[in-house]
Amino acid sequence: MAKVELVKNAVGRLVPTVVNGKEQTPFLGVDKFKPKGRKASPPISCSADYPKNGNKVVKNLKEAFELCGIKDGMTISTHHHFRNGDFVANMMFEVFKEMGLKDLVWFPSASFPCHSPAIELMDRGIIHHIEGSMNGPLGDYCTLGKMNGLGVLRSHGGRWQAIQDGEVHIDIAVIAAPCADPFGNANGVNGPAACGSLNFALADSMYADRVIVVTDNLIPFPCVPWQIQGNYVDAVVVVDKIGDPSKIVSGTTEITKSPDRLLIAQYVADLLEETEIMRDGFSFQAGAGGIALAFVLFLKEKMKKRGIKARFVRGGSTKYLVELLNEGLTDYILDGQTFDLYGVESMRDNPRHIATSPFTSYNYNGKGFFGQFVDAVVLGATEVDVNFNANVVTHSDGRLLHGIGGWQNCLFSGCTILAVPAIRDRIPIVVDEVTTLTGPSELIDVIVTERGICINPERKDLLEKAQKSHLPIKDIRVLQKEVYEICGGKPNPPKRSDEVVAVVKWVDGTLLDSVWKIG
Amino acid sequence: MGKIGEAGRRGESIRSDCYVKVELKDSPGIHITLKSKVECMYGDKIRDLIKKELDELGVQNCDIYVEDYGALDFVIAARVECAVKRADSNIKKEFLLPAVSFFEQKSERERLRRSRLYLPGNEPKFFINASLHRPDGIILDLEDSVSPNEKDAARILVRNALRNVDFGECERMVRINQGTLGLLDLEAVIPQNPNIILIPKVETGEHVRAVDTKITSIKKEKSLANEIFLMPIIESALGCFEASYIASSSSNVVALTIGLEDYTLDIGAERTNEGKESFWARSVVVNAARAASISPIDSVFSDVNDLEGLYRSCIESKSMGFEGKGCIHPRQISVINQAFVPSEKEIEKAKKIVLAFEEAEKKGLSVVAVGSKMVDPPVVKRALKTIAIAEKTGILKNNWREE
Numbered sequence: 001m002a003k004v005e006l007v008k009n010a011v012g013r014l015v016p017t018v019v020n021g022k023e024q025t026p027f028l029g030v031d032k033f034k035p036k037g038r039k040a041s042p043p044i045s046c047s048a049d050y051p052k053n054g055n056k057v058v059k060n061l062k063e064a065f066e067l068c069g070i071k072d073g074m075t076i077s078t079h080h081h082f083r084n085g086d087f088v089a090n091m092m093f094e095v096f097k098e099m100g101l102k103d104l105v106w107f108p109s110a111s112f113p114c115h116s117p118a119i120e121l122m123d124r125g126i127i128h129h130i131e132g133s134m135n136g137p138l139g140d141y142c143t144l145g146k147m148n149g150l151g152v153l154r155s156h157g158g159r160w161q162a163i164q165d166g167e168v169h170i171d172i173a174v175i176a177a178p179c180a181d182p183f184g185n186a187n188g189v190n191g192p193a194a195c196g197s198l199n200f201a202l203a204d205s206m207y208a209d210r211v212i213v214v215t216d217n218l219i220p221f222p223c224v225p226w227q228i229q230g231n232y233v234d235a236v237v238v239v240d241k242i243g244d245p246s247k248i249v250s251g252t253t254e255i256t257k258s259p260d261r262l263l264i265a266q267y268v269a270d271l272l273e274e275t276e277i278m279r280d281g282f283s284f285q286a287g288a289g290g291i292a293l294a295f296v297l298f299l300k301e302k303m304k305k306r307g308i309k310a311r312f313v314r315g316g317s318t319k320y321l322v323e324l325l326n327e328g329l330t331d332y333i334l335d336g337q338t339f340d341l342y343g344v345e346s347m348r349d350n351p352r353h354i355a356t357s358p359f360t361s362y363n364y365n366g367k368g369f370f371g372q373f374v375d376a377v378v379l380g381a382t383e384v385d386v387n388f389n390a391n392v393v394t395h396s397d398g399r400l401l402h403g404i405g406g407w408q409n410c411l412f413s414g415c416t417i418l419a420v421p422a423i424r425d426r427i428p429i430v431v432d433e434v435t436t437l438t439g440p441s442e443l444i445d446v447i448v449t450e451r452g453i454c455i456n457p458e459r460k461d462l463l464e465k466a467q468k469s470h471l472p473i474k475d476i477r478v479l480q481k482e483v484y485e486i487c488g489g490k491p492n493p494p495k496r497s498d499e500v501v502a503v504v505k506w507v508d509g510t511l512l513d514s515v516w517k518i519g
Numbered sequence: 520m521g522k523i524g525e526a527g528r529r530g531e532s533i534r535s536d537c538y539v540k541v542e543l544k545d546s547p548g549i550h551i552t553l554k555s556k557v558e559c560m561y562g563d564k565i566r567d568l569i570k571k572e573l574d575e576l577g578v579q580n581c582d583i584y585v586e587d588y589g590a591l592d593f594v595i596a597a598r599v600e601c602a603v604k605r606a607d608s609n610i611k612k613e614f615l616l617p618a619v620s621f622f623e624q625k626s627e628r629e630r631l632r633r634s635r636l637y638l639p640g641n642e643p644k645f646f647i648n649a650s651l652h653r654p655d656g657i658i659l660d661l662e663d664s665v666s667p668n669e670k671d672a673a674r675i676l677v678r679n680a681l682r683n684v685d686f687g688e689c690e691r692m693v694r695i696n697q698g699t700l701g702l703l704d705l706e707a708v709i710p711q712n713p714n715i716i717l718i719p720k721v722e723t724g725e726h727v728r729a730v731d732t733k734i735t736s737i738k739k740e741k742s743l744a745n746e747i748f749l750m751p752i753i754e755s756a757l758g759c760f761e762a763s764y765i766a767s768s769s770s771n772v773v774a775l776t777i778g779l780e781d782y783t784l785d786i787g788a789e790r791t792n793e794g795k796e797s798f799w800a801r802s803v804v805v806n807a808a809r810a811a812s813i814s815p816i817d818s819v820f821s822d823v824n825d826l827e828g829l830y831r832s833c834i835e836s837k838s839m840g841f842e843g844k845g846c847i848h849p850r851q852i853s854v855i856n857q858a859f860v861p862s863e864k865e866i867e868k869a870k871k872i873v874l875a876f877e878e879a880e881k882k883g884l885s886v887v888a889v890g891s892k893m894v895d896p897p898v899v900k901r902a903l904k905t906i907a908i909a910e911k912t913g914i915l916k917n918n919w920r921e922e
Contacts, residue, residue: 425534426556426591450651
């Protein structure tokens with residue numbers, strides 16, 4: 001790997017000046033970087049070049065790629081609405097092999113362990129590198145320094161921003177669709193592989209030079225709602241199966257039984273009540289993690305007891321959010337992705353359950369985004385430090401663990417709460433300095449653990465209200481000391497090289513931190 | 520090949536525990552192979568611990584393999600000690616880590632014992648956070664939750680936990696085994712200052728005295744001054760008939776409880792959530808305990824998911840005279856704690872009596888009166904206790920007298 005030049009960014013993290021041949025701006029601070037210029041745009045097409053009857057169905061994926069003029073070195077994108085149940089990216093890899101292509105860039109909105117066949121393609125030089133979140137085998141491949149280019153980790157909003165700003169140019173977008181018509185209109189709410197929304201692929205459809213829709217459920221025009229508009233689409237491919245429904249969404253979402261996680265969830269709900277964030281017309285976001293789900297149930301009890309109703313809740317939706325909607329405890333669900341069948345059904349049938357896109361909810365380089373005015377969000381993290389910085393992408397040993405998802409974008413909410421166990425087995429979660437900076441301290445308001453609640457000293461308003469309550473408010477350094485004593489002292493930092501294997505982007509496109517080769 | 524000893528557990532679902540295999544050898548040197556989830560953070564510390572431990576146990580030559588799933592030092596130490604002792608039963612030494620400050624925390628004869636959380640003695644992952652759920656007491660269980668072939672392992676682990684885990688304000692209890700196994704348990708745990716020993720399946724006062732005598736002799740031998748209370752568990756028809764003898768068998772007995780799984784089995788009845796089949800037995804326990812001026816404590820409620828049923832069951836227990844209940848899951852704790860605090864009515868009545876008592880004391884009167892009514896000393900005592908519980912649990916502010 002070529003030696004990269006490193007600079008220190010505004011928060012003291014070393015980041016490369018050039019990533020995969022493109023010049024970078026180091027992170028300047030929250031709200032400091034102002035983008036210039038005009039947005040990217042795809043070439044102008046002409047209807048005369050497309051079938052007059054609107055039927056864009058081609059024989060197979062290979063033919064579609066040929067039609068789209070695939071070449072070595074191109075950037076090909078996919079979406080991750082099918083999570084670990086996706087078949088389409090792997091089908092695409094087979095075509096790449098068959099066509100003898102090389103040096104492609106795969107640009108997924110996220111990758112999952114089911115995509116580990118990509119490793120073979122990278123070994124053979126067919127795929128040069130992946131730009132998108134990586135975990136499991138792909139995460140290890142990257143962190144062990146085996147990937148050619150650098151991994152680029154972006155938030156959902158950051159991915160929209162990168163496409164919109166022309167930072168990433170998609171040559172061909174491949175959009176797996178649970179339902180589509182021959183013209184290319186597509187949605188995720190109908191069909192055997194129904195996943196809810198398709199909006200992680202919305203930017204891909206709008207900005208890519210060429211767009212291929214792949215479905216196992218072709219219906220006659222019109223496919224409505226057209227979450228993806230056929231007017232952007234070059235070709236439609238019909239296959240047997242685009243994914244494994246049981247891995248796309250779960251039949252039911254179970255609440256955690258872990259007493260410690262339930263305790264954390266209870267504290268989060270108590271906090272929202274005591275700090276009066278929970279009030280009529282408020283809004284909140286909670287993901288599908290164990291703590292977040294349980295939190296929703298505890299909060300719901302409080303809302304019912306006090307006769308309080310939310311204006312909107314923000315998904316990833318599950319049965320529990322759908323119940324809030326159906327019981328009239330919220331006016332709307334604004335949903336980025338659905339995690340279970342209840343969510344899919346509700347999005348399809350309930351006009352108050354809205355599919356949102358990373359543009360409306362998360363895109364920072366724009367004229368605002370609604371993630372900014374959600375009253376409270378409950379998120380996870382792998383580590384936090386005593387200054388309230390947080391890590392969500394790497395393990396404490398430096399290996400890539402999670403994608404950023406909407407995590408960074410959510411930090412802009414009125415009250416950002418990280419709900420995390422203080423100790424995972426023997427691993428202390430509160431450290432001196434996070435392994436990989438993913439969220440800067442000024443946007444992180446509260447850390448809730450089973451051993452107490454730490455409030456960012458900058459949030460005097462919250463601190464004042466919480467201290468008057470029965471809540472176990474604790475200074476973060478006191479918590480750290482307690483945790484270190486249990487775990488056996490201060491842990492050794494991870495042994496890492498000085499070789500960068502991936503970078504973490506901030507929501508504005510600047511470089512927040514680097515991920516280093518380990519082992 | 521040398522003598523081999525294994526201890527602990529391995530596998531994907533294992534957390535906060537480790538697996539240890541020791542092979543004692545004739546050829547010199549100690550060879551440690553460590554595979555740890557926390558290698559980069561604590562690997563060196565773990566190796567140092569193992570070296571030190573083997574040295575103190577007097578093992579000079581061995582191969583030792585440790586597969587660690589994020590176990591804390593006290594767990595690793597317990598597993599290594601157990602593996603070594605399984606390899607060579609002549610090794611009798613104990614390896615003890617420096618104790619945490621809470622280790623010496625004392626209990627009181629009379630204290631809140633609303634909720635006591637059972638922790639399986641050989642499952643370390645539940646130990647460190649047990650107190651965060653705020654039970655009045657925790658029970659490190661060596662009896663029914665530990666399989667017969669892991670009794671030795673659990674004994675060492677529980678001994679270490681008493682010494683090295685911060686259980687906060689919880690009363691620290693150990694449920695020992697029956698018979699000679701129980702006496703071995705006592706030898707291991709008594710020097711580590713447990714507050715209460717729970718004695719299972721008690722059927723006679725003699726049974727309690729045997730345990731008490733053993734404790735006294737261990738304390739004498741090791742020059743220990745710590746006070747150790749006893750809580751016998753009645754779990755049979757015979758035990759019920761002997762209840763009052765059991766309750767008064769030793770001055771160290773502070774509470775009497777009942778185990779309904781075994782009791783219902785013994786009388787040939789089906790155990791139900793309503794508990795009609797055990798009404799008599801529970802009532803006997805309450806009466807025996809009260810007759811001996813100790814606390815009657817109810818059995819566990821076994822349906823973890825039915826919190827409303829649990830609450831109803833607690834209210835029934837309280838109305839029968841019980842002061843607390845066992846918990847098998849932390850979720851049950853807050854329900855039990857809320858159910859076993861004095862009601863508003865009880866508090867109001869107690870306030871009047873306590874104020875009258877304090878007034879009488881100030882005036883040097885030996886008789887307490889509320890209005891025109893005389894109040895007997897036990898009623899005053901109960902009122903003081905009610906107020907103390909109300910204050911301690913935060914239902915009543917400490918400055919209630921001013922309001």
